[in-house]
Amino acid sequence: MSGVGFDCGTMWLCKSEIDDIVGGANFTVERNAFLQVSSNEDTADTLKENNWSYAKYNDNYYVLGDDALKLKNMLTINMQGDNQNIIVQQVGVLRRPMKDGILNTGAEKLSVAIIQKLIANLLGKPKKENEVLCFCAPGDPVDSNLSVIFHKTMLTNFLTSLGYAVECIPEALAIIFSERPVAIDPEEGEVPFSGISFSYGSGLCNVCFAFKKLPLISFSITKSGDFIDIEAAKVAGVDVSAITRFKESKLDLNNIDPSDMREAALDIFYQNMIEHSLTHFAEKFNQLDNQIDMPLPIVIAGGTASVPGFQKLFEKILKKQKLPFNVKSVTLAENPLYTVANGCLVKALAVEGKKKAAPKKKKEKSTE
Ligand SMILES: Nc1ncnc2c1ncn2[C@@H]1O[C@H](COP(=O)(O)OP(=O)(O)OP(=O)(O)O)[C@@H](O)[C@H]1O
Ligand SMILES: [Mg+2]
Known part of the structure; x- marks a missing residue:
């Protein structure tokens, strides 16, 4: 197809x-x-033999x-x-x-x-x-x-x-199209493909408020996975790639060991990142002239949201925000890394x- x-x-x-x-x-x-690799007369052959995907620009080879x-x-x-x-x-x-x-x-x-x-x-x-x-x-x-x-x-x-x-x-x-949230209009009843979505990626947090598939408001907020990794690595005194690997394989926000600097730092920067995004989100929505009179479902996706405990932390921080609408529900997409695609x-x-x-x-x- x-x-x-x-x-x-x-x-x-x-x-x-x-x-x-x-x-x-x-x-x-x-x-x-x-990644740039050093070039000599054998480089192209080595890359081909190993079946590595590569490109050549100005006599330099890149894997x-x-x-x-x-x-x-x-x-x-x-x-x-x-x-x-x-x-x-x-x-x-x-x-x-x-x-x-x-x-x-x-x-x-x-x-x-x-x-x-x-x-x-x-x-x-x-x-x-x-x-x-x-x-x-x-x-x-x-x-x-x-x-x-x-x-x-x-x-x-x-x-x-x-x-x-x-x-x-x-x-x-894209998250709205994938997850199909349904808002409830007090008069009309169910309104499909309507609600708010958050994509917590590597570089940005993207937000959309959609009504019947139409993106009424969409914007992004800086700070997401890369921000967490860079800041946590500085505090824990380790390499950024090491902290990324640790975060993706071992971190559980429900179960933080405060004596482990990597966990303690990741926990704090996760909180800081969610607070930052939800503060900007609330500020943007509070600037709207019109009142939103139906409870809205919120759907979260993106790789940064896949760590265990993310949704709970998100809900806790969301409760502290003053919003111009009621939240109907908060759900995490089933496969956060693939939801947007x-x-x-x-x-x-x-x-x-x-x-x-x-x-x-x-x-x-x-x-x-
Ligand atoms: N299991 C996991 N636990 C925690 N974080 C994860 C996990 N898997 C991936 N990530 C993080 O998710 C981020 C990548 O997510 P995603 O693929 O949604 O971002 P992206 O689409 O590449 O970035 P952007 O949308 O910002 O351009 C990275 O920061 C990565 O470290
Ligand atoms: Mg993305």
């Missing part, structure tokens, strides 16, 4: 499509990262995606031997084309070239001419002067050049469906 969803995230690129054999959505992910992290981890272990200096010179640091939810073109000159290569490898060619692809873009942050215009336009143009018919939706609206797929399939249902235009008769 044609139609593709694509979540272009700071840490992960995720493609979703319908698996015609198994049925249901299938997700393919690639790490949004790259892409998950392969970059694997290589980096491998060489970091080897580095502890006598050859430390030699190996340190062979690979650089793991670099990322995106930062804070958007392309990092100011600080990372290769960001556009690398992300295009990563995306082209992940998505491949459309299954048919003009297959619908829906991707998501973050909202403009309310607490910084970053603009998403370049990021969104560059991606739209590039995806179109791959042969797709491109749709773009706000990142947090799934919502993009739902939209792509809907557009494909509409295209099929539309009567084909008859060729206009010549009047001459």
Whole structure:
């Protein structure tokens, strides 16, 4: 079945499509990262032999995606031997084309070239001419002067050049399409695809208030997973990548050991990050002229929300906010890392469906 969803995230690129054999959505992910390796006459052969995904720019070789992290981890272990200096010179640091939810073109000159290569490898060619692809873009942050215009336009143009018919939706609206929250109108009764969604990613927290699928308000707030990792690593005196690994595999916000500096720091920065996002969220909603007179469901997704205990902490901090509406419920998406890509797929399939249902235009008769 044609139609593709694509979540272009700071840490992960995720493609979703319908698996015609198994049925249901299938997700393919690639790490949004790259690593420069030293070049000599054998570099290209070595990269090919190992089947590593790579690109070459200006005589330099770059390993892409998950392969970059694997290589980096491998060489970091080897580095502890006598050859430390030699190996340190062979690979650089793991670099990322995106930062804070958007392309990092100011600080990372290769960001556009690398992300295009990563995306082209992940998505491949459309299954048919003009297959619908829906991707998501973050909202403009309310607490910084970053603009998403370049990021969104560059991606739209590039995806179109791959042969797709491109749709773009706000990142947090994708969660509404995926999780289908239902608000209750005192007069009308159930109002499907209505509520508030939060996407806690790596660079940003994206928020959307949707009513019957329409994004009435959508914006983002800075500080999310990367912020937590960077700040906690400083406090605990460990490497950022070590704290990320610990956070993703061992952290449980329900069960913090205060004597472990990593846990204590992660707990504090998780709280700080949620407080920051909910304070800005409440401020934005309290500026609205109109009263929202129906209780609204809240749905949370994004990798940063997948740590055990996140929802409980979110609800505790939410209760302290003064909001211009009642909260009907708070739910965590079943698979927070894939929810956005799934919502993009739902939209792509809907557009494909509409295209099929539309009567084909008859060729206009010549009047001459
Ligand atoms: N099991 C886990 N526990 C805690 N954090 C996790 C877990 N899995 C992933 N993360 C964190 O989630 C973040 C990535 O989430 P996600 O893929 O939703 O972000 P993204 O879409 O790449 O970023 P953004 O939307 O900000 O551009 C990272 O900070 C990562 O460390
Ligand atoms: Mg995201």
